Amino acid sequence: MLLKWLVYGAVLLAGAAAINNVDASARPPMFLLVLAVALVLTLTKVSAWLGGLIRLHIWESHPVHVARGWF
Numbered sequence: 906m907l908l909k910w911l912v913y914g915a916v917l918l919a920g921a922a923a924i925n926n927v928d929a930s931a932r933p934p935m936f937l938l939v940l941a942v943a944l945v946l947t948l949t950k951v952s953a954w955l956g957g958l959i960r961l962h963i964w965e966s967h968p969v970h971v972a973r974g975w976f
Contacts, residue, residue, distance in 0.1 A: 908955075921939075
């Protein structure tokens with residue numbers, strides 16, 4: 906669940922940065938697009954796929970194996 910919130914928050918932060926660089930007349934559609942992308946990435950199977958990638962690359966990395974070996 907934390908991973909889903911991190912993905913949602915990261916997309917919203919990236920979207921907020923993008924919205925600041927857009928004309929004032931194009932901000933409402935851009936806001937809706939960012940919100941839609943964040944929801945799709947959070948609530949679909951893409952979220953599970955991203956979670957699997959993150960777990961694979963971080964949890965199974967060498968530094969984490971070393972740290973887990975300490976305990």
